Every structure is written in structure tokens, then in C-alpha cells.
Amino acid sequence: MTRYLVLGSGRWATHLQRLLTLSRVDHLNWNRQQHADAELEVRAADCTHLWLAVSDQAIAPLTERLRSLDKTLLHSSGALEIEGTHSVHPPMSFRPSLYDDDFYSRLAFVTTSTLPRERLIPGLANPLSVIPPEKKAFYHAMCVLAGNGSVLLWQKFFREMQDLGLPPETARQYCERVSENLLTDPATALTGPLVRGDRMTLLKNLNSLDNDPYQDVLQALIQAYHQESQRQKRGSV
Numbered sequence: 001m002t003r004y005l006v007l008g009s010g011r012w013a014t015h016l017q018r019l020l021t022l023s024r025v026d027h028l029n030w031n032r033q034q035h036a037d038a039e040l041e042v043r044a045a046d047c048t049h050l051w052l053a054v055s056d057q058a059i060a061p062l063t064e065r066l067r068s069l070d071k072t073l074l075h076s077s078g079a080l081e082i083e084g085t086h087s088v089h090p091p092m093s094f095r096p097s098l099y100d101d102d103f104y105s106r107l108a109f110v111t112t113s114t115l116p117r118e119r120l121i122p123g124l125a126n127p128l129s130v131i132p133p134e135k136k137a138f139y140h141a142m143c144v145l146a147g148n149g150s151v152l153l154w155q156k157f158f159r160e161m162q163d164l165g166l167p168p169e170t171a172r173q174y175c176e177r178v179s180e181n182l183l184t185d186p187a188t189a190l191t192g193p194l195v196r197g198d199r200m201t202l203l204k205n206l207n208s209l210d211n212d213p214y215q216d217v218l219q220a221l222i223q224a225y226h227q228e229s230q231r232q233k234r235g236s237v
């Protein structure tokens, strides 16, 4: 009978255990804060699947340690491909506290494993996509660029608007509208001087960021936008 052992007690381990509970899948936990080291093998012996929901640096050593137990080993690192462990990555951002219950059944996974889903993640009905292992680094780079990149930009925006004395609600409204437009129609979501080809405004924007580390970021975004537009035009002829 399927039983998962979730290793770790961090963000992903916490959300994963909630998913398993809501999916009514039997599971145990082992984490080094609450359990003795030797308890790991004892708990693992009672399980079919060992999900290494631990920091990336700990995945290879734990794989080595658990490899001989003849269990299905899973990990969720977006960056690592390790022989002997199947990569099952959620393209998602996990905060420390849990999300609403209805979030968990919709959580999608991306794997590079060739195991059929009933052997890879038995008991879980979550959407599962398979990508070739050689595309994984690129796939994860896209998650980091879009997910982390946008959070850094919005954090900067909120800080600067606060320093300018704008009410928090004003900054929030802008963020909400941009996000909603992006989700409603990604193709028309971009507005402003970039799409208008307004070089004078862009130059003013860049100059206003003198001595700000985000000047280089804006410059790089403008260049990337132009290069990508050229590439798409070439591709469409």
C-alpha cells in the first residue's frame, strides 16, 4: 500500500503534507528538528515513497543514504537532476503558511521522470507534465526569471512608492490591474513607452535611475524586449 515519507519541515514539506492529507494519502514525516537521525531509516522502511522536501544541498547526500532501501525516491528541486531520485517539481511559490484547501488539488507538477504517474505519485490526481531532462535548467530559469524577477521588481516598486508618500492602496491598485490584465490577455497586457516605441521617455526613465542598481535592469529589459521582438518578426516571415 502506498505510503509517503516526507523529509523536512520547511515550506515545501509543510505544503506537501497538506496536499497528501487533503488527498487522503497515507504519509509520515521525518525532519531533523523533531526526530533522531537514526529514526529516518526506521520511518522509511514503512513507506513506499520517500519525498526529499529538503534544501537542494541535502538532496544528493540523502539520496546516497537512502538509495539501498529500494524505495521510490522523489525530490522537488528545480535545478537538480540526480540519478536515483525522480524530480517532481511544483512550478509554484510557497509562503510559510498554508494556502486555502482548494489550492492543493490544482497544484501542478513538472517531472523529468519516465515512470508512469501511478508509480511516480500514486494517490495524487494533480496535473503532471513531463519535460525532457535536458530542458529542465531552461524550464527552471523561466520560473526564476518570471516568478522571482517580478517579485523583486514589485518589492522595489512598493518601497519606492512608500518613500514618495503615496498611499499603499494606490500602489496596490496598479499591481492588481497589471496582474489582472496579464492573466486576462497576455498579448495586450504590455503598455507604456516600450510598446509605443517612445525612446525619449525611455531615456528619461533610464536617466532618472542614475546610481540605482535597477538602472541596469531597465536597460537590459529594453534590450531584451527589442531583441525578442526582432526574433519574433523574423520567425513570422
Ligand SMILES: NC(=O)c1ccc[n+]([C@@H]2O[C@H](COP(=O)([O-])OP(=O)(O)OC[C@H]3O[C@@H](n4cnc5c(N)ncnc54)[C@H](OP(=O)(O)O)[C@@H]3O)[C@@H](O)[C@H]2O)c1
Pocket: 008, 009, 010, 011, 012, 013, 031, 032, 033, 052, 053, 054, 055, 056, 058, 075, 076, 077, 078, 089, 090, 091, 092, 093, 094, 095
Ligand atoms: N519554497 C518554494 O516555493 C519551492 C518551490 C518549488 C520547489 N521547492 C523545492 O523544495 C525543496 C525545499 O525547499 P523549501 O523552500 O521548503 O526550503 P526550506 O523552507 O528552507 O526548508 C528546508 C528544509 O530542509 C531541511 N534540511 C536542510 N538540510 C538538511 C539536511 N542535511 N538533512 C535533513 N534536512 C535538511 C531543513 O531542516 P532544518 O529546518 O533543520 O534546517 C528544512 O526542513 C527544495 O528542493 C526547493 O528547491 C521549493
